[in-house]
Amino acid sequence: MKKLLITALLMGTFSMSYAQSDYYNDYRRSITDINWQTVVADLLLSTTQANQVYSLNDRYRDYDTWNRVYVVDPGRWRGDRYSELERILGREKYMVFKKKYYRGQNPVIVYGRNKNDYKKYRKQKEKYYKERAKSYKKQHKHHGHND
Template sequence: MKKLLLTAFLVGTFSMSYAQSDYYNDYRRSISDINWQTVVADLLLSTTQANQVYALNDRYRNYDSWNRVYVVEPGRWRGDRYSELERILGREKYIVFKKKYYRGENPVIVYGKKNDYKKYRKEQEKYYKERSKYYKKQNKHNHGHHGDWD
């Protein structure tokens, strides 16, 4: 029974880390799918705005730096990124950006279709529920039985 539960935990852990990497891949695609030099030219961004956009794109250069921030809520990157982009561009230019590069849809929705946050939360809750059952059984077994000397 212990081996079965341990296996379930390991599978849960790997499936959660897979979901996490999917979110990171969406984050990277949100940057690489767009030619940002064209965005800067099309929207007539100032040098300061362009530098801020490039800095935003370089904020998390690898999975580890991204994961340190979004380990608990991986879907949060979308809201964070696009609210920051809206702040940099300004409301009017952000609307133009959204229409041209995301066909009028909110970028949060565009990159939310593949990785639904609710799905991730359900997987996370299932993992912790299974983990909790395992530890309750362990504690019941350890506290209810005092060893071989009884």
């Protein structure tokens, strides 16, 4: 059973490598598709806010630095990025930003074209953890532990 589980896990890891780069490409597009200087001017951001936005945009300059953080859950970048952006801009300015630059849609959806890959990935991960939980329970029953 362990060999089967390891094989399935490895296959999932290798099959997700293409999807990982798609997630990273979406991340990069979320930065490059927008003229951030215009955003700063339109929203009348303070110098501190502007610097924080630029810093956020420069956080992961290449795939490797991004992947170190999001290797396990590549779709998480969206929630992380936009909650951080909302924190920097404040709720009101964030809503104006979202309405103007994303036509009122949640940015997570705008850059969520890989959501079907992510659902598949999440199901694989859930199945893996359920299997681990079962084997854990079996091991503890065999050792005479009573729950």
